[in-house]
Amino acid sequence: MIQKGRGRKKDMNLENYRVEINNGRSGIPLPQLLDTNVLTSVLHQYAYRIGTDSLGTAGSLFLKRYAVLTAASSLDYYGLQRQRVDWFTTAEFEPETFTLLIDDSQSVLLQGDWKTRVFADHLTPLVEKISSEWRIPQKILWENIAVRLQSVFRKKSSVSSSDELQQQLKELTVAKASWVGGEDNPLSIYLHHLEEWTCIPVRTTCCRYYQVKFGDDHPYCGNCPLPKNETIK
Numbered sequence: 001m002i003q004k005g006r007g008r009k010k011d012m013n014l015e016n017y018r019v020e021i022n023n024g025r026s027g028i029p030l031p032q033l034l035d036t037n038v039l040t041s042v043l044h045q046y047a048y049r050i051g052t053d054s055l056g057t058a059g060s061l062f063l064k065r066y067a068v069l070t071a072a073s074s075l076d077y078y079g080l081q082r083q084r085v086d087w088f089t090t091a092e093f094e095p096e097t098f099t100l101l102i103d104d105s106q107s108v109l110l111q112g113d114w115k116t117r118v119f120a121d122h123l124t125p126l127v128e129k130i131s132s133e134w135r136i137p138q139k140i141l142w143e144n145i146a147v148r149l150q151s152v153f154r155k156k157s158s159v160s161s162s163d164e165l166q167q168q169l170k171e172l173t174v175a176k177a178s179w180v181g182g183e184d185n186p187l188s189i190y191l192h193h194l195e196e197w198t199c200i201p202v203r204t205t206c207c208r209y210y211q212v213k214f215g216d217d218h219p220y221c222g223n224c225p226l227p228k229n230e231t232i233k
Helices: 030-034 036-050 055-080 114-134 138-156 162-172
Strands: 019-021 092-094 099-102
Touching: 030 036, 030 092, 030 114, 036 055, 036 114, 055 099, 055 114, 055 138, 055 162, 114 138, 138 162
Parallel strands: 019 099
Antiparallel strands: 092 099
């Protein structure tokens, strides 16, 4: 049975994640990003924008940014706000503005675990596609997603209780999780239980940010392991 809800997108408070009401605009339905031809076109466009000839580098940095639109926004809305309107299933990606476009009239409620919809049905196969097509290790891509989730916990620590944050973190870091779409949960390695929510942990992998032209003056992310280890893991 399809359930209807009263939620409106203007109440979602997801603008900071670049989740926007479509207002007549259209983009790429999220399932289409799993098509190799569509994804290749998107990554070529993104590679040109950031100034790299490497689709592997573009794929890593694309996913790192795309995780804000998808994983981070869903953690906030479904996990912390505990809302249920299913805006994710019909969302579309607009590559020109790098935004997620949603239908403000949608009132169908999400069925089941939001993490299954976001990860097993979308992000996990996207990680596998980018990794296999452009030979970038999955561990880099998963840590790209993890740092975006970690950022949500950090930013929401002033408005959400520690118990709420701990509960969501516990769910996201369980070692075996069917909602990931595989036997093991890679987020259990890269999402951290910290003494203070505001801490920013140093990464264990490099996202390849230093390889883009606009990064020449400041070649590494603030939490990149390379300045400390001097080698790419």
